[in-house]
Amino acid sequence: MARPVFRTTGAAKTAAPRIVHLDLDRPLVEAARRDPARFEALYRRYLAPVYSFAYYELGNHHAAEDATARTFLAALTNLHRFEERAQPEDGAGASTFKVWLFRIARNVISNDRRTARRHPAAPLDAASAAIVADPLNVEGEAVRRDEASEAWRAVGRLPGDRRRALVLRFVDELSTAEIAGVMGRSEGAVRVLLHRALRTVAHDLGVPRPGRRR
Amino acid sequence: MPFGRDVIEVDALVTDRYLDSLLAARELVPAAGEGLDRGVRLASERLTRDLPRFHPSFRFEERLAVRLAEAAAAMRLPAAAGAEGEIRAVPFPAPELPVGFDPLVDHRDGGDPAGFSRPLLLRGAVAASALSLAGAAWVAWRRSRTSASPMARAARAAHAMRGRPA
Numbered sequence: 001m002a003r004p005v006f007r008t009t010g011a012a013k014t015a016a017p018r019i020v021h022l023d024l025d026r027p028l029v030e031a032a033r034r035d036p037a038r039f040e041a042l043y044r045r046y047l048a049p050v051y052s053f054a055y056y057e058l059g060n061h062h063a064a065e066d067a068t069a070r071t072f073l074a075a076l077t078n079l080h081r082f083e084e085r086a087q088p089e090d091g092a093g094a095s096t097f098k099v100w101l102f103r104i105a106r107n108v109i110s111n112d113r114r115t116a117r118r119h120p121a122a123p124l125d126a127a128s129a130a131i132v133a134d135p136l137n138v139e140g141e142a143v144r145r146d147e148a149s150e151a152w153r154a155v156g157r158l159p160g161d162r163r164r165a166l167v168l169r170f171v172d173e174l175s176t177a178e179i180a181g182v183m184g185r186s187e188g189a190v191r192v193l194l195h196r197a198l199r200t201v202a203h204d205l206g207v208p209r210p211g212r213r214r
Numbered sequence: 215m216p217f218g219r220d221v222i223e224v225d226a227l228v229t230d231r232y233l234d235s236l237l238a239a240r241e242l243v244p245a246a247g248e249g250l251d252r253g254v255r256l257a258s259e260r261l262t263r264d265l266p267r268f269h270p271s272f273r274f275e276e277r278l279a280v281r282l283a284e285a286a287a288a289m290r291l292p293a294a295a296g297a298e299g300e301i302r303a304v305p306f307p308a309p310e311l312p313v314g315f316d317p318l319v320d321h322r323d324g325g326d327p328a329g330f331s332r333p334l335l336l337r338g339a340v341a342a343s344a345l346s347l348a349g350a351a352w353v354a355w356r357r358s359r360t361s362a363s364p365m366a367r368a369a370r371a372a373h374a375m376r377g378r379p380a
Contacts, residue, residue: 036286043282047275052268065270069278076285144264151264170261173237176230188223194233195226195254198261202253205260 023084025097032079039076046098047072049172050105056155056167057109067112071105078104099181102168106182154204162197169194229254236262 023029025042032039050071055064075082082100155163161183168174168182180190232250236258 036289037283039282039286040279043279047278048267048269051270055268061270064268065274068270069281072278072282073285076282077289147260148264148266151260155261155265166261167265169233170237170265171267175234188226191226191230192222195222195229198229198254198257199251201261202251202257205257207253207256 023096026084029079029082029084029097032076036076036079039079042075042097042101043072046101050101052171053102053105053167054109056171057164058112063112067105067108070108071101074104074108075101096178096181098174099178102172102174102178102182103184106164150205151201154201157204158197158200162193162200165190165193166197166201225251225254229258233258 025045028038028041028045032042047068051064051068054067054071055061058064058067082097084096155166158166164183165179168179169176174182176187176190176194179194180187183190185193228250232255
C-alpha cells in the first residue's frame with residue numbers, strides 16, 4: 001500500500017528535525033505540468049482506484065466509466081490549479097494529488113447523482129457476479145460469493161458518508177487523513193465515521209457482540 | 215476514565231490503528247487490535263477479504279487514454295505556437311519629415327530625409343540589380359557570338375533573306 005514518505009531536514013544535531021511531507025506523485029505531477037502528454041502515467045496509476053470508487057458509488061459500469069472519464073479529463077485540464085499544500089501538522093497524506101483526484105471524482109459522482117437521481121442499490125448483485133469463480137472449488141466459491149454478496153449488501157445499506165468512507169478505506173486503501181481530505185472533514189470525524197460504519201456492518205453481518213475484548 | 219464522546223473517539227482511534235496494520239499487512243493477523251471491539255474486528259476482516267476492487271475494461275482504458283492524449287495535445291498547441299520566443303514591438307521610428315515633403319517626389323539625389331531608411335529592402339534591391347546586370351551582359355555576349363553549327367547558319371541565312379525584296 002502506498003504510504004506517504006517523510007524525511008527530516010535541517011541540522012538534525014542542533015535543532016529538532018523538521019518533518020517535511022513528500023507527495024509520492026510529485027515527480028509525475030511536475031512532469032505532467034511541463035508536458036500534458038506525461039499525464040498518462042498518473043492516469044494509469046489511478047484509473048482502477050477511481051473507477052472502483054465510482055462503481056461502488058454509482059452501481060453501474062457505464063455510469064462508473066463516464067464518471068471516471070470526466071474525472072481524469074477534469075484533472076488534466078485543471079492540473080495547473082493543483083497545489084500541494086501539505087503541512088506537517090496536516091498529517092500524512094493530506095492534500096496530495098491522490099486526495100485532489102478523489103475529490104474531483106467525488107464531485108463528479110455527486111453531480112451525476114443529482115442529475116440522474118440514481119441511488120446505489122443495484123451494485124450488490126453485480127458484485128457477486130464479478131467475482132471470478134474457481135472451477136476446481138465450486139462449493140467453496142459459492143460460499144465465498146455468498147459472503148461477498150453479504151458484505152456488499154451490508155456496505156450498500158450504510159448512509160452515504162459512512163459507505164463512502166468504508167469504500168475509500170477498504171477498497172482504495174486511503175489513509176484516514178486522505179479520506180478526511182477527500183470528504184472535507186477532520187481526521188477525528190472520519191475515524192468516528194469509520195468506527196460507527198464498521199459497528200453497523202458487524203451488526204448487519206450478524207457478528208455477535210459479547211462486549212469489548214480487553 | 216473517559217465518558218461519552220471521549221469513549222467513541224478512543225474506540226475510533228483504536229479501530230484506525232487496527233485498520234492501518236490490517237491493510238498494511240494484507241493478512242488477517244495484524245499486530246494491533248488490543249482492546250478492539252470484536253464485532254468491529256471481524257467486520258474489518260470480512261470487508262478486507264470480501265470487498266472486491268474493480269478495473270474497467272481494457273477497451274475503455276485505451277479509449278480514455280486516447281481522449282486524454284488528444285486533450286493533452288490540444289493543451290500543448292497554444293503554448294507551442296509562441297512558446298519559444300516572445301512578442302516584442304519592433305522599433306520603427308516615424309520619420310521626421312521636413313515641412314512640405316512630397317512623398318511622390320524622388321529624393322534619391324538629395325539623399326533620404328533623416329531617419330527614413332529601409333535597411334531590409336536595400337540588400338534585396340542591390341542583389342536584384344546585380345542579377346539584372348549579369349543577365350543583360352550574358353544576353354549581349356550570347357547574341358554577339360555566332361554559332362558554327364549548320365543549323366544556326368541556315369537560320370541566320372533565312373533571317374537575312376526575309377528583309378530583302380523578292
